[in-house]
Amino acid sequence: MTLGERKIISLIYDIIGDSLSSLLPFNDDAVAIEIGDKVLVINTDMFVRKTDAPQGMSSRQIGQKVIVMNVSDLAAKGATPVGFLSALGFPSDFIKNDIEELLYGFKEACSLYRVPYLGGDTNEADDLVITGIALGVTNTDELISRAKAQEGDIVCVTGIFGKTAAGFKILLDNLECPEHLRDEFIETIFHPQARLDEGIALAKSRIPTASIDSSDGLAWSLYEIAQASNIGIEINKLPIDLSVEEFARINHLDPFDLCFYGGEEFELIVTIPAKKIVHASAALNAVKGQLIPIGRIVKAKGLFYIEGGKKREIFPRGYEHFTKH
Amino acid sequence: MTLGERKIISLIYDIIGDSLSSLLPFNDDAVAIEIGDKVLVINTDMFVRKTDAPQGMSSRQIGQKVIVMNVSDLAAKGATPVGFLSALGFPSDFIKNDIEELLYGFKEACSLYRVPYLGGDTNEADDLVITGIALGVTNTDELISRAKAQEGDIVCVTGIFGKTAAGFKILLDNLECPEHLRDEFIETIFHPQARLDEGIALAKSRIPTASIDSSDGLAWSLYEIAQASNIGIEINKLPIDLSVEEFARINHLDPFDLCFYGGEEFELIVTIPAKKIVHASAALNAVKGQLIPIGRIVKAKGLFYIEGGKKREIFPRGYEHFTKH
Numbered sequence: 001m002t003l004g005e006r007k008i009i010s011l012i013y014d015i016i017g018d019s020l021s022s023l024l025p026f027n028d029d030a031v032a033i034e035i036g037d038k039v040l041v042i043n044t045d046m047f048v049r050k051t052d053a054p055q056g057m058s059s060r061q062i063g064q065k066v067i068v069m070n071v072s073d074l075a076a077k078g079a080t081p082v083g084f085l086s087a088l089g090f091p092s093d094f095i096k097n098d099i100e101e102l103l104y105g106f107k108e109a110c111s112l113y114r115v116p117y118l119g120g121d122t123n124e125a126d127d128l129v130i131t132g133i134a135l136g137v138t139n140t141d142e143l144i145s146r147a148k149a150q151e152g153d154i155v156c157v158t159g160i161f162g163k164t165a166a167g168f169k170i171l172l173d174n175l176e177c178p179e180h181l182r183d184e185f186i187e188t189i190f191h192p193q194a195r196l197d198e199g200i201a202l203a204k205s206r207i208p209t210a211s212i213d214s215s216d217g218l219a220w221s222l223y224e225i226a227q228a229s230n231i232g233i234e235i236n237k238l239p240i241d242l243s244v245e246e247f248a249r250i251n252h253l254d255p256f257d258l259c260f261y262g263g264e265e266f267e268l269i270v271t272i273p274a275k276k277i278v279h280a281s282a283a284l285n286a287v288k289g290q291l292i293p294i295g296r297i298v299k300a301k302g303l304f305y306i307e308g309g310k311k312r313e314i315f316p317r318g319y320e321h322f323t324k325h
Numbered sequence: 326m327t328l329g330e331r332k333i334i335s336l337i338y339d340i341i342g343d344s345l346s347s348l349l350p351f352n353d354d355a356v357a358i359e360i361g362d363k364v365l366v367i368n369t370d371m372f373v374r375k376t377d378a379p380q381g382m383s384s385r386q387i388g389q390k391v392i393v394m395n396v397s398d399l400a401a402k403g404a405t406p407v408g409f410l411s412a413l414g415f416p417s418d419f420i421k422n423d424i425e426e427l428l429y430g431f432k433e434a435c436s437l438y439r440v441p442y443l444g445g446d447t448n449e450a451d452d453l454v455i456t457g458i459a460l461g462v463t464n465t466d467e468l469i470s471r472a473k474a475q476e477g478d479i480v481c482v483t484g485i486f487g488k489t490a491a492g493f494k495i496l497l498d499n500l501e502c503p504e505h506l507r508d509e510f511i512e513t514i515f516h517p518q519a520r521l522d523e524g525i526a527l528a529k530s531r532i533p534t535a536s537i538d539s540s541d542g543l544a545w546s547l548y549e550i551a552q553a554s555n556i557g558i559e560i561n562k563l564p565i566d567l568s569v570e571e572f573a574r575i576n577h578l579d580p581f582d583l584c585f586y587g588g589e590e591f592e593l594i595v596t597i598p599a600k601k602i603v604h605a606s607a608a609l610n611a612v613k614g615q616l617i618p619i620g621r622i623v624k625a626k627g628l629f630y631i632e633g634g635k636k637r638e639i640f641p642r643g644y645e646h647f648t649k650h
Binding site for chain 1: 330333334336337340341344345346347351352356358360361362363365367369370371372373375376377407408410411412413414415421424425428429431432435436441442443444445446447448449450451452454456458460462
């Protein structure tokens with residue numbers, strides 16, 4: 001494979017860009033079109049077992065995760081799910097029990113996020129390939145792109161980062177971890193959750209200027225907002241848990257890396273006009289969510305973390321298929 | 326692989342059936358939901374190169390065919406396309422030029438069928454895997470399922486069958502064929518076409534009681550209508566071209582087999598109340614299509630071809646992944 005995922009995306013833009021018809025900018029979390037007086041938001045994610053399933057993830061957990069990945073993008077756009085479809089490619093080693101477990105995973109997660117399962121297609125493939133397709137609806141004035149963050153807006157997240165990165169360090173690099181934290185970190189990998197109620201509540205408040213989910217990692221997602229909105233970002237607080245800091249200390253890791261350069265996390269990152277931060281926070285609290293301010297949108301391009309008056313660059317690195325192999 | 330595609334489909338029904346939410350019956354050509362005062366029709370098809378691409382099909386032709394497969398199902402439901410998405414899994418041997426060709430194939434076919442390209446996802450996979458997702462809209466009273474064929478209805482098709490089957494016999498089994506027919510037959514494999522204008526015209530006429538596309542072969546598609554509508558079908562005319570009969574004669578094949586047991590053909594099969602056949606035909610002629618009556622819906626279950634007073638059973642055989650390998 002000579003091309004990375006992001007190069008392929010720009011190839012798509014070069015060739016089909018002039019006829020793209022989404023209400024959202026190219027390469028946003030999802031696409032959107034008007035249907036009657038509603039806005040339909042559609043997201044598709046392809047899950048390939050070899051690339052995307054951590055060792056030890058069960059078929060049921062894969063089923064659940066595919067729903068979470070797709071619902072998370074609807075959440076970032078503030079859309080209420082109205083349906084889910086799947087196109088399933090099964091390899092020859094995938095037995096009846098695996099298929100049943102996968103379907104129960106779908107069923108459980110669809111029920112959790114109130115997404116009606118609609119149907120789909122099946123085929124034969126060399127590896128387990130699951131294309132999830134999530135459909136959601138919203139209204140024109142509630143659709144949030146990633147491209148309208150404004151200078152002075154507060155950058156907020158809906159939860160903390162780093163547990164998933166710590167979990168991968170434990171699973172893949174066999175790093176040390178106190179038992180009581182180990183389970184908690186690994187749980188975030190095998191049972192991710194989408195911030196659906198939070199995304200819908202934020203959209204209904206009509207307050208956020210931009211929104212993205214963090215599935216490609218915090219650093220990369222901030223970079224995407226900055227690029228799309230043509231602004232810069234200064235982070236002044238690491239959205240990280242004490243437990244992740246403890247894990248970092250034990251293993252001589254930099255908490256900064258665990259926080260920014262993870263991935264497979266499904267928090268929302270939103271930008272909020274400064275004087276509306278109290279309202280946005282109240283909207284989230286009403287659905288038992290939390291809005292954590294971590295920085296600010298600035299005019300000068302670039303991503304920086306300001307700590308004790310020192311500027312540290314946040315590089316646009318993140319979880320990417322292809323090139324990391 | 327121990328399970329065939331149709332067994333997997335019934336497994337899906339067993340596990341998720343109670344929560345299915347489509348306006349169309351389970352396992353129809355597409356799914357449908359209400360969005361405001363419109364009906365959104367969604368179809369997804371997964372194309373896997375190893376299983377689905379005939380030897381010699383170019384990346385550009387694959388791109389075009391994926392659009393045709395998906396649009397054809399919208400056509401069968403009478404929906405006007407409003408968008409197309411793709412989830413693309415690229416193998417390591419797929420170079421930049423292949424990707425470009427595939428995208429140009431998308432672009433050309435999207436333009437031909439007036440389908441706006443919206444976006445999608447990319448990933449890494451062992452084989453080229455393309456999930457196409459087509460979105461269309463229609464109105465509640467114009468949506469055609471495959472489940473409402475009535476006794477006495479005339480079974481009609483929008484074109485003839487057998488050229489594709491003949492093409493595959495030439496390509497795969499190296500059968501004899503006069504040069505002037507060879508190109509024509511093989512063309513139907515590499516450049517299939519969807520009957521979109523025909524499907525929309527039929528839906529707008531509100532005349533058909535049932536509709537399906539014939540991508541799984543004429544016999545299997547008739548069987549699907551019969552099963553879903555709980556009726557039987559008697560065919561009294563083979564919808565076949567003289568050229569296919571000539572090919573059958575040269576190679577000592579039964580034209581019946583070429584006509585019924587092919588696949589990868591994209592004609593529509595519709596059932597029309599007998600007294601409305603002239604109106605339906607006029608609706609098709611208005612878009613330069615043709616309505617070819619080939620038989621009749623009967624009360625007694627079963628599929629038969631009546632020829633010179635003799636009944637010959639049409640078996641529910643067709644193109645299926647998995648079990649044919």
